[in-house]
Amino acid sequence: MSLELTILGSHTPRMCYEDKVPEFQKELVAAMHRASERLYAVRPEVLVLVSTHWVASFNHYIDATPVHEGVLTAMECPDLISNLHYRYPGDNALARALVEAGRAEGLPVIAVEDPTYVWDYGSVVPLRYLTPKADLPVINMTVCLTASLEETYRLGQIIGRVLREQPKRAVFLASGALAHNILRGPERKPTPMEQSMEDHFVRLVLEGDLAQAWAILPQFSQLARVEAGGRHVATWLGVMGDTAFRGEYLGWGQSSGSGNPVIVMHPQGA
């Protein structure tokens, strides 16, 4: 098996610059550092990530650019993330293999190979913690708004299959929040009911009951307004599929009414 680990991680914009992180998100930052330790412990060779801030309307895009390089000023919050230079290696061959596998199953998956494409902050922010030396090849992909959760899960399954069948030691990251009924006020938490639903979902994942987590995801996504309609979570669960995983909870933080757990999932027996 060469899918070595999966991660649910956060990208809240206030943690982009570690020296500016507010007090209430310090635990979240510590959790992301712990996730980085787990990541490097499996000696990864490639990281595939889905970001809730790379939003596509009709197609699933996978970034096959050999080197991801650019300057990011976040469209949603240019006051928080501005003039951020990034450079990460890519993996053209594996990205193209993912695209081909999706297309072979009839899904509208398109490769992007364009050095002028500028990444979203949902891709850049978690990598600043997970791969601080920017030394790990990265392939990122979209959430597609016209894709149902079922289609998104199916694409996740395809990606999981390809990652298991290829020889590189791969890690998959889902970058996004769970409860996401966002409000003004960065320090605000989800409502008690939203938090209860999120906690229940997280418990299922940590217990390795991924089938039940997938079964409740549509309603959970609707009621707690999970970020991107839960599509990053559907991709994440699809990547893990029927394989047994054990979960490890690393921490949590709120951001403007959203809930941001950091979870790593280890293939069982690993």
Ligand SMILES: [Fe+2]
């Ligand atoms: Fe977000």
